[in-house]
Amino acid sequence: MPQARTLEPNTLVPKGVMRYAPSGFPxxxxxxxxxxxxxxxxxxxxxxxxxxxxxxxxxxxxxxxxxxxxxxxxxxxxxxxxxxxxxxxxxxxxxxxxxxxxxxxxxxxxxxxxxxxxxxTAAEAGEAFEMLYFGDTQNKNASLTTRVMREAARHAPHARLALYAGDLVSGGDGEDDNEWGEWFDATDVISPSILTAPAPGNHEYFEEYEDTPQERRVLGKHWPVQFALPANGAPGVELTTYWFDFQGVRVAVIDGTSALDLGTAQAQARWLEGVLASNPNRWSMVVTHQPFYSPREGRDNVLLREHLLPVIGKHKVDLVLQGHDHTYGRRGPDDGAGTPVFTVSVVGAKQYRLSDEARATMKPVGEDTQLFQVIRVDGGRLRYEARTATGRLYDAFELIDEGKGGKRRIEIEPGRIDERFCAREQTLKGRKDRCWE
Missing domain, CATH: 2.60.40.380 (Purple acid phosphatase-like, N-terminal)
Known part of the structure; x- marks a missing residue:
């Protein structure tokens, strides 16, 4: 007889156990x-x-x-x-x-x-390569993120680059270091040997003086020392923004939390303008945590669209890779052109529900699904695939560089599974705005 479902803790470390104490071993x-x-x-x-x-x-x-x-x-x-x-x-x-x-x-x-x-190291521009993109890992990393990372490594055995769209851990619960320890355990198949480039999410910050007039967002203490990222970020946001060139692709990482909550949207837009204006590469990508077009009900990141979206449109960025909303959704630009393509994805256990607007403006969309993405760049052709935790194809398209004619998007339908939606009325905690905790 099946046992009743119980709520799984965020980490696998029992209370009172010091699983991740540092030692002399690197x-x-x-x-x-x-x-x-x-x-x-x-x-x-x-x-x-x-x-x-x-x-x-x-x-x-x-x-x-x-x-x-x-x-x-x-x-x-x-x-x-x-x-x-x-x-x-x-x-x-x-x-x-x-x-x-x-x-x-x-x-x-x-x-x-x-x-x-x-x-x-990256090859010269024009040489083919593959890379990985992950949405939020965030919670239950040791338990449920691990399988996604191993499936991703199996599907992209020659990947050279891994991009993370923020909220790598949940944080704020007195177990930050345990959570980071489990994140590194979950990603160990990738982190030492595939060049890793994360964006910060709101959960990489914490609320200082919470519930007081002095409340403010403060960057968590792990972020500045945990990753060895390029030191070329936007003024005032140097620790959480950066850019780099990888084999014909310029990747710019922006900090949506700082833009929305700390007043740096204009400074980041000026910085991004310079980064993209000087791009000598055929392709460009922007990685950010909060979406420009949110697929979750009740979220609308106006400052990103007001200040940063015009820069992305002006410079015809190819992919905008995002997280935060714990669903899947893809949409193109409002004018119907091939690029930019905006995607939202999620790796981790926390799963939200889609808004009616997302169902009407994005295709495909998805709920209750752990995902990873494989991106292959080969000269003037870029192929994007979103796959589930079991490796099934969920979304796929190609961008074709037609020179002065811009980029043309081709949908790839064969092999895709049907869109997935949440069949549960509420979570184990009784929340109806989520599908899973």
Whole structure:
């Protein structure tokens, strides 16, 4: 006889258990692209406080276990106090590399090292490659995000880049470090070897002085030290905005939370104007957490459309990759042109319901579905696929670069499953505005 459903906790760490205390062993290793991803990458990792100035060693990867004498770079180190104790977070930027080259690297701990990881620099523009895009992971990462990451790696075994649209963890519950520990466990198949570029979400912030007149959004303390991102962001938003070039694609990451809640929309728009105006590449993408067109009832991010959308339209950005609304939805520009294409997706367990407007203006849409996206760029052709946690094709299209004629969008229908909608009246907590917690 089936047992009654029970609400699963956000983390798999039992109360009172210190699962993610830092140690002398290097962990939470994540590689990210340099501004020019064909010439460099950066790595962040964590240890305990016994490790003060560790090094990263790197070498051109070879077939023999003897890959030669490695280069050594000393890390910059920052302390972070969490519920799991004080940790040291380390960062190394590796530059002066060759394009389309496989490098091996390892990072140091206390009298020990990480495994040797391998990461490939971007090739010259025009060479084909594939990348991954993920919506919110956010909650129950160890339990339910893990399977999506492994399915994504199976479907895109040669992916070189992974983009995350914010809300990587839920935060704000006194278990931030446990949540980040589980996020790194869930993404371990990707983070050390596929260049990782996350956008910040509202859950990467917290409410300081909550429920008082002084209430304000403050960036969480993990974000500035947890990832080694390019330092080229918008004035006043340097920690959470950045851009980089990857094999014929310019990727710009903006901070929707800061734009909406901290008054930086105009500053980010000016910065984005410069980033896109100087783009020498054939393709461009913008990654942001909050959608320009929200598929969830009751959300309307007016400031994004007022200040940043005109810049995106002016420079004919190809893809705008978003999260936040825990559903799936895709729409094109209001004028019916091929680009920009706006997508909203979700990886994690929390699932919302679609608005009537989204059902009328987006196609396809979806509820109650964990998803990942595979994007393949090959010269003048870009293919986008959204797949479910079990690997089934949910959405697909291609963009064809026709030169001065702009980009043409072609729908790919064969193989897609039907749109999915929530069949439950309420969640286990009794919430009718969500499909799953």
């Amino acid at each position: 962990e939470r290793v994540v590689a990210s692209p340099a501004q020019d991803a064909s010439r460099g990458f950066a790595v962040a990792w964590r240890t305990d406080v016994t490790v003060g100035a560790p090094v990263l060693e790197w070498v051109v990867a070879g077939d023999s276990p003897d890959m030669g004498i490695p280069n050594s770079v000393v890390a910059a180190t920052h302390a972070l106090e969490t519920e799991n104790g004080t940790a040291h977070h380390h960062r190394v930027d590796v530059g002066g590399l060759q394009p389309d080259t496989l490098y091996a690297y390892r990072v140091q701990g206390d009298r020990t090292w990480s495994p040797w990881y391998q990461v490939r």
